Amino acid sequence: xxxxxxxxxxxxxxSIEAIGWALKRRGGETETLQSPIPFSEIHLPKGxxxxxxxxxxxxxxxxxxxxxxxxxxxxxxxxxxKVELPQPGSEIARGEALATIWRAGRQLVIPSPVNxxxxxxxxxxxxxxxxxxxxxxxxxxxxxxxxxxxTEALKSFKLGESAVNWLRSEVQRFTEFLARQxxxxxxxxxxxxxxxxxxxxxxxxxxxxxEKFQKEFF
Numbered sequence: 006x007x008x009x010x011x012x013x014x015x016x017x018x019x020s021i022e023a024i025g026w027a028l029k030r031r032g033g034e035t036e037t038l039q040s041p042i043p044f045s046e047i048h049l050p051k052g053x054x055x056x057x058x059x060x061x062x063x064x065x066x067x068x069x070x071x072x073x074x075x076x077x078x079x080x081x082x083x084x085x086x087k088v089e090l091p092q093p094g095s096e097i098a099r100g101e102a103l104a105t106i107w108r109a110g111r112q113l114v115i116p117s118p119v120n121x122x123x124x125x126x127x128x129x130x131x132x133x134x135x136x137x138x139x140x141x142x143x144x145x146x147x148x149x150x151x152x153x154x155x156t157e158a159l160k161s162f163k164l165g166e167s168a169v170n171w172l173r174s175e176v177q178r179f180t181e182f183l184a185r186q187x188x189x190x191x192x193x194x195x196x197x198x199x200x201x202x203x204x205x206x207x208x209x210x211x212x213x214x215x216e217k218f219q220k221e222f223f
Contacts, residue, residue, distance in 0.1 A: 010131060043202040044080050050142050055172065056118035056163035058223050060103060061142065062162060069124050070158065072103060073146040074115055077175050078223075082108045085134040085203025088124035090148055096149060097123055104147045106137070109208050113219060118162070122153040173193045175222070176201060182221065186214050209222065 054062040059078040062070045065140050065174050087107040091097055103117040126148045136145040152158035180202050207218055
């Protein structure tokens with residue numbers, strides 16, 4: 006147990022320097038992260054639906070679904086340098102690219118959680134991508150979509166306490182994933198409950214692990 010705690014702590018400590026290095030080396034932000042900031046406790050707004058690939062949906066008064074990226078994704082990346090969104094009027098299918106995010110020279114595709122027609126894209130976040138991390142459930146929304154069928158579209162989402170518990174389990178799974186990159190043979194039941202990664206930890210992953218991260222979580 007003690008050894009596992011030390012390994013996880015060391016990974017998070019060294020990831021701070023690695024994140025700062027990654028931002029500079031890949032042409033992202035130039036500031037150095039001075040101290041580790043752990044993932045925040047999960048706080049989902051009421052009425053928010055969460056998809057298993059880390060997007061969220063909110064039903065608007067007009068019947069459209071407003072879509073965005075959840076806080077797990079935004080904290081794992083630690084922000085965004087550029088966000089690319091679909092064109093209004095385009096058809097989108099579940100699993101196709103809803104948005105493409107660039108961070109420190111790396112690219113992450115957020116899949117659409119629904120089938121439908123794109124009604125609008127958030128031009129504000131294209132101009133100010135920092136909103137993705139600063140306000141993921143508010144000004145950091147990505148697009149609105151008119152679903153092919155509303156009931157069917159929302160069937161696979163998680164809501165309320167179920168969504169909160171699932172996101173907490175995803176943070177724990179991410180913590181274990183990071184630890185495996187340090188010591189694959191020692192991860193398992195010994196990983197301490199409550200351990201949380203630091204914001205932007207995904208940027209410290211080497212390229213091979215980055216690919217695994219995308220496949221396992223998105």
